[in-house]
Amino acid sequence: MSRILAAVFLMAVVTYIPRALPMTFIKKRLTSRFVRSFLYYVPYAALAAMTFPAILYSTGDLTSALIGMGVALVLAFYEKGLLIVALGAIAAVFFSQILL
Amino acid sequence: MLFRDPDFRYGLKKGVPIALGYAPVAFTFGILAVSGGIPPSLAVLISLTNLTSAGQFAGTKLIIAGAPLFEIALTTLVINIRYLLMSFALSQKLLPNTSMLKRALISFGITDETFALAALEKDDISFSYMVGLICLPYWGWALGTALGAVVFSVLPGLVQNAMGIALYAMFIALIVPGGKKSRAVLAIVAIAVTISSLFTWVPGLKQVSAGWSTIIATLAACLAGAVFFPREEV
Structure with a gap:
């Protein structure tokens, strides 16, 4: 039990440190166009890299994952919002696993 | 308050x-x-x-x-x-x-x-x-x-x-609207996805952990973005 508690504590610390360091200590606005352009693209690049190909292995089988991803892409293209896209993908995976 | x-x-x-x-x-x-x-x-x-x-x-x-x-x-x-x-x-x-x-x-x-x-x-x-x-x-x-x-x-x-797909679907919902509006964003997404695919499927590169491959893909895609698509109003 104390081993698990120690592990949880360590995990919390190594999760907090990278989150806190830059935001807490960099108060100055950087004016470099290069740096500002770089940072503008971070959300898109990071989310894209985390999504694909990991999404293909997120449901236990490739077919349902592809169908879920397709549904998510279409719903996102029509800008349906986070929750609708997530629920739509979950439903698509669920029914394709039942039916296929 | x-x-x-x-x-x-x-x-x-x-x-x-x-x-x-x-x-x-x-x-x-x-x-x-x-x-x-x-x-x-x-x-x-x-x-x-x-x-x-x-x-x-x-x-x-x-x-x-x-x-x-x-x-x-x-x-x-x-x-x-x-x-x-x-x-x-x-x-x-x-x-x-x-x-x-x-x-x-x-x-x-x-x-x-x-x-x-x-x-x-x-x-x-x-x-x-x-x-x-x-x-x-x-x-x-x-x-x-x-x-x-x-x-x-x-x-x-x-x-x-x-339910395993929920987070990824949320990520897609966050990326796609931006990609629709900007070719630069689309290019950055394509680069990031290509690199993370290489780290997933190419022998040798597969040894790299998911954490590092996300960081490398993000850095490379954003570098390319800053070099080839610098933003006007920044």
Whole structure:
């Protein structure tokens, strides 16, 4: 039990440190166009890299994952919002696993 | 008063879909932890203190496997290094007069999703906006974990499988609208996805952990973006 508690504590610390360091200590606005352009693209690049190909292995089988991803892409293209896209993908995976 | 602050209310509203999207993922986490022998109270404690998906999933799997503490800490750290970039990007978006204590407080709530929503706001963001934005996702994450931990054996496996896609679908919902509007964003997404695919499928590169491959793909794609598509109004 104390081993698990120690592990949880360590995990919390190594999760907090990278989150806190830059935001807490960099108060100055950087004016470099290069740096500002770089940072503008971070959300898109990071989310894209985390999504694909990991999404293909997120449901236990490739077919349902592809169908879920397709549904998510279409719903996102029509800008349906986070929750609708997530629920739509979950439903698509669920029914394709039942039916296929 | 925080509750009267329009920034806080606006952030709170923006956090609703994140919180609801977190619930099924946290639910899955609760199931994973408890089915691995971790008591429900500890599973909730992990969610309350870590508030991160990939990192705490990996860390918890290692706890269950009985891995040494050093390995648990190192793996979690590597997965979470990407937050350095996100936190850096948000440091440039937060109102410059925000105090260090406030910065240290809200940085606890930086997740992939809260970061993306905050970073994609048109204007600068304030402390109260961030508190509002983080509030509901934080409790959604904890409550989802508690529910999953309590009812873990009741839920059929099929539903559990289907919920695995929720986070990724949220990521897609955040990326696609930006890609529709900007060819540069589309190119950055294509580069990032190509690199992470290489790290997943090419022999030799496969040894690189998911944490590092995300960081490398993000750095390379954003570098390419800054070189080839520098932004006008920055």
